[in-house]
Amino acid sequence: MSEARTYTTPGPTTGTPPPPPPTPPAASAAGFALTPADRTRLRGWARGSGARALRAQIVLDASAGTGVIDSARRLGVSRPTVTTWRRRYAAEGLAGLEHRPRSGRPSRVDEAALVARSLLPAPDGEAPLSVRALAARTGVSHTTLAAVRRRWGLGAGPGTAGLTVPADPPCPLRDLDLLAVRASHGHALFLLGEPPEGRPRPSRRATALVRDATAYVYGALDALDTAEGPEPPPESAPPAYDDLLEAVRSRHPGRTLHALTLGPAPAPEGTRPHTLAPATRALSLLRVLLLAELARDPVALAAALTGPPAADVGAEGPLHWVRPPAPPTAQSAPRPAPRAFNQLALGSYNEKLVIESIREAGTLSRVEIAASTGLTPQAVSRITRNLLTSGLIVQDEGRSAGAGKPRIPLRLRPDAGYAVGIHLDPWMITAVAVDLCGQVVARRRMPLEAPRDPDWCLAQMAALAREAAAEVPDGGPVLGYGAALPGPLDRRAGVLLDPPLFEGWDRVDVGAKLSARLGSPVVVEKDATAAAIGERWLGAAERAEDFVYLYLGAGAGSGAFLNGDVHRGATGNAGELGELCAPRPRAAGDDDVPRSAEECAPISTTLARVRAAGLPVPRGEDAYPWVCARAAEGDPAVREVVDGVARVLARGAAGLVGLFDTELLIVGGPAVLPGVRARYLDVITAAVNTFPLAHHVRTVRVAPSHLGEEAAAVGAASSVFHATFTPSLKAGRRARN
Structure with missing residues (x-):
C-alpha cells in the first residue's frame, strides 16, 4: 500500500481559516431540496404580499415538483419569470430572492398615485374599470399598471386586505391607522399605529353616516390636489421627528408605531422603520393611506380629519397633521370646528359650497356652479363626481345652451337624507320628518296641558320623533334630530333657563336627555333661530340674502341671518323681542325690573282680549284658529284686538330692522x-x-314665512341639514382654491 500524503497550501500560519462558500440548494428530479430553515422562511414570505411573496411561491412550487408551465399559470406570471427566480434561488439561496436595483434611468411613474386611482370606486351606474381601461385613463401601459398593482399587493386579498407599501421592509397596511404625517421638501414621515389591545372591529354604521363620512374624506382628498405644486430643492439638513413622535405618543399611548420615512432622516427611535423608495411622492402616498383606512372605517377617519389641529407641535412644513385622540364613541359624521381648518378640512368647505349653490338655485350645471362659487372647473368636476357617487345629487336631462354639448343640470336628491325636528311649545309638541329638499314627509302633534312635567314631556317628544322617523319613505337614512325650544336657553349645553310658562323646567338638560332617549345626537336651537334656519334652508334663492325672522307663537322672538350665516349671539339667545315691544322705554314693574309687553305672548293675549270682549271663544287647541277665522270674516271686535297686538309687535319689528339694518323681514309662526x-x-x-x-334710504320688504305654523319644528329638522351641509368658514361665499 502506498503511504498517504498530506498536502498544504502556502499561507499564513496564524488566524482562522475563511469559511467555505455557501452551498447552493441541492437540486433533484423532483425540484429543490429545501432546508427546514429555508422552507420556514419561504412559507412566511408567501403568506405576505408583494414581489417577495410571489418569488417565495415560485420556489415553493419548484420544491413541490410543480412544472414551470403549471406554476406560471397558477401564479399568473410568465414562464420566464418562473425560470428566472428558480435559477436565482438555485444559485444564491434566499439572498437571490431579494430586490436588486435595476440599471438604467429610474422610473418616473408615480406608483402611489396609480394605486390611489385604483382604489377609488367607480361612479354610480358605471362598472369598475379594468386594468387596461384604468391604464388608458392614467396614461401608462397596462403592463406597467399591472406590475405596480402586484408590487403594492392589490389583488392579493379582498378589497384592500393585501395592500402593502413596497418600502424596505414592506409595510402591510391592514389594520394600521394613520396617526401623523409631516412632509417637507424632500423629506416625509408617516407614523402608522397598530390597533390598540381590545379595540373592537369597526361596527356596521348607518348608511347615511358612512356616505357622509366617505364624501367628507373625498373632499379632503380633493383639497390635497390644491396643495400640490412643483417641489423645491431638498432641504440642506434632514428634519428631526422627535417632537412629532412625542405628540403621537401623548395622544395615542400604547400603540405600536410604524414609521414610513422618505429622505435621509432616520426613523424615530422606538418605531418600526420602513424606508420608502426615493421616487415616492408624499401626497400620493397620503392618498393611499387615507383610502386604505377609508375602506375599513370611514366614520372614524372622517372624525379624525376634522379634529383640532396639532398646534402644539413644532414648526410645520407644507403638510403637517397629527390625529386627535379617538372619542369614546362616534355617533355621527363630524363637522369641522369653526376657525380651526386645514388643508384636509378645506375640501369639505368647497364641497358644501357646491351643495349650497345647487340648493339655492334648484338646479345648476357644472359651468354655472363654477361661475357662482369661483371654483375651478376641475375642482367642480371632482366635487360633483364625489357627490354623485355618494348619492347626494342627481343629474337631470341635458339642456341646450346653443351650439355644443348640452349642459347637464344637477339637483339635490330629496331622498338622500332625512331629518326629524321636534318643537316644544307651552301648548303643543310637534314632530316632523323632512327630506333634503324640505318636503315634510311625516308629522306628529300632541296637545299639552299644565302642569308640564319635564320627564313626561321628554318621553313624549322622543316617542313622537321616533314615530315620525319610522314614516320616512322606504326606510331612508335619518341624518339626525333637531329640537326647537323656547328661550332663554344655554344652547352649548342644551339646557333650558327658566322659560316662561314652563314651571319646573329651569336647568333641564333637554339636549342630553333627548339624545339618550333617541340614541342619537340632538341639535338644540331656540325656536325663533330654528325657524330662521328652516326659512334659509327651504326658501331657496328667495331667501339667499340676509334677513330677520320674526317668530310669533306662544311668545315672540326673532332669528337672523347676517353675512351669510345664522346669528345666535354669545349664548344662543340673540333676538329676544320683549323689551323692544314695550309701550314706552324702560317700562318696569314695582321692583324696577324691565317687563316685556304682554303682546309678546300674541296667542294667549289675543284669546284673553277676545274673551273679554264677550265672544264665545271655544276651549282647547281650536280656540285660536276660531279667532283667526272670525278675523278673516271681518268681525270688528276681533280685528281690533288683532290689530292692537300687531301694532305693539310692529314696534319691536321696527327695532329689529333698525338694529340689523336689514331689507328683508320674514314673519311666521303659529x-x-x-x-x-x-x-x-x-x-x-x-x-x-x-x-x-x-327708512329714507331703504325699503324693508315684509314677507310671510314659507313654513307655516310648523315653522319651528321644520326649522329644527333643517338645523340638522344646516349643520351638515352649509359652508361654515365665515369669510365670504367665494371658494378657497
Missing part, C-alpha cells in the same frame, strides 16, 4: 295663521318703513 296673516303683514310693513331713522 300665531300668523291665514286668517290674520294679512293684518300682521300690513301693520308691520307700515311700522318698519316709517319708524326707523334710516
Whole structure:
C-alpha cells in the first residue's frame, strides 16, 4: 500500500481559516431540496404580499415538483419569470430572492398615485374599470399598471386586505391607522399605529353616516390636489421627528408605531422603520393611506380629519397633521370646528359650497356652479363626481345652451337624507320628518296641558320623533334630530333657563336627555333661530340674502341671518323681542325690573282680549284658529284686538330692522295663521318703513314665512341639514382654491 500524503497550501500560519462558500440548494428530479430553515422562511414570505411573496411561491412550487408551465399559470406570471427566480434561488439561496436595483434611468411613474386611482370606486351606474381601461385613463401601459398593482399587493386579498407599501421592509397596511404625517421638501414621515389591545372591529354604521363620512374624506382628498405644486430643492439638513413622535405618543399611548420615512432622516427611535423608495411622492402616498383606512372605517377617519389641529407641535412644513385622540364613541359624521381648518378640512368647505349653490338655485350645471362659487372647473368636476357617487345629487336631462354639448343640470336628491325636528311649545309638541329638499314627509302633534312635567314631556317628544322617523319613505337614512325650544336657553349645553310658562323646567338638560332617549345626537336651537334656519334652508334663492325672522307663537322672538350665516349671539339667545315691544322705554314693574309687553305672548293675549270682549271663544287647541277665522270674516271686535297686538309687535319689528339694518323681514309662526296673516303683514310693513331713522334710504320688504305654523319644528329638522351641509368658514361665499 502506498503511504498517504498530506498536502498544504502556502499561507499564513496564524488566524482562522475563511469559511467555505455557501452551498447552493441541492437540486433533484423532483425540484429543490429545501432546508427546514429555508422552507420556514419561504412559507412566511408567501403568506405576505408583494414581489417577495410571489418569488417565495415560485420556489415553493419548484420544491413541490410543480412544472414551470403549471406554476406560471397558477401564479399568473410568465414562464420566464418562473425560470428566472428558480435559477436565482438555485444559485444564491434566499439572498437571490431579494430586490436588486435595476440599471438604467429610474422610473418616473408615480406608483402611489396609480394605486390611489385604483382604489377609488367607480361612479354610480358605471362598472369598475379594468386594468387596461384604468391604464388608458392614467396614461401608462397596462403592463406597467399591472406590475405596480402586484408590487403594492392589490389583488392579493379582498378589497384592500393585501395592500402593502413596497418600502424596505414592506409595510402591510391592514389594520394600521394613520396617526401623523409631516412632509417637507424632500423629506416625509408617516407614523402608522397598530390597533390598540381590545379595540373592537369597526361596527356596521348607518348608511347615511358612512356616505357622509366617505364624501367628507373625498373632499379632503380633493383639497390635497390644491396643495400640490412643483417641489423645491431638498432641504440642506434632514428634519428631526422627535417632537412629532412625542405628540403621537401623548395622544395615542400604547400603540405600536410604524414609521414610513422618505429622505435621509432616520426613523424615530422606538418605531418600526420602513424606508420608502426615493421616487415616492408624499401626497400620493397620503392618498393611499387615507383610502386604505377609508375602506375599513370611514366614520372614524372622517372624525379624525376634522379634529383640532396639532398646534402644539413644532414648526410645520407644507403638510403637517397629527390625529386627535379617538372619542369614546362616534355617533355621527363630524363637522369641522369653526376657525380651526386645514388643508384636509378645506375640501369639505368647497364641497358644501357646491351643495349650497345647487340648493339655492334648484338646479345648476357644472359651468354655472363654477361661475357662482369661483371654483375651478376641475375642482367642480371632482366635487360633483364625489357627490354623485355618494348619492347626494342627481343629474337631470341635458339642456341646450346653443351650439355644443348640452349642459347637464344637477339637483339635490330629496331622498338622500332625512331629518326629524321636534318643537316644544307651552301648548303643543310637534314632530316632523323632512327630506333634503324640505318636503315634510311625516308629522306628529300632541296637545299639552299644565302642569308640564319635564320627564313626561321628554318621553313624549322622543316617542313622537321616533314615530315620525319610522314614516320616512322606504326606510331612508335619518341624518339626525333637531329640537326647537323656547328661550332663554344655554344652547352649548342644551339646557333650558327658566322659560316662561314652563314651571319646573329651569336647568333641564333637554339636549342630553333627548339624545339618550333617541340614541342619537340632538341639535338644540331656540325656536325663533330654528325657524330662521328652516326659512334659509327651504326658501331657496328667495331667501339667499340676509334677513330677520320674526317668530310669533306662544311668545315672540326673532332669528337672523347676517353675512351669510345664522346669528345666535354669545349664548344662543340673540333676538329676544320683549323689551323692544314695550309701550314706552324702560317700562318696569314695582321692583324696577324691565317687563316685556304682554303682546309678546300674541296667542294667549289675543284669546284673553277676545274673551273679554264677550265672544264665545271655544276651549282647547281650536280656540285660536276660531279667532283667526272670525278675523278673516271681518268681525270688528276681533280685528281690533288683532290689530292692537300687531301694532305693539310692529314696534319691536321696527327695532329689529333698525338694529340689523336689514331689507328683508320674514314673519311666521303659529300665531300668523291665514286668517290674520294679512293684518300682521300690513301693520308691520307700515311700522318698519316709517319708524326707523334710516327708512329714507331703504325699503324693508315684509314677507310671510314659507313654513307655516310648523315653522319651528321644520326649522329644527333643517338645523340638522344646516349643520351638515352649509359652508361654515365665515369669510365670504367665494371658494378657497
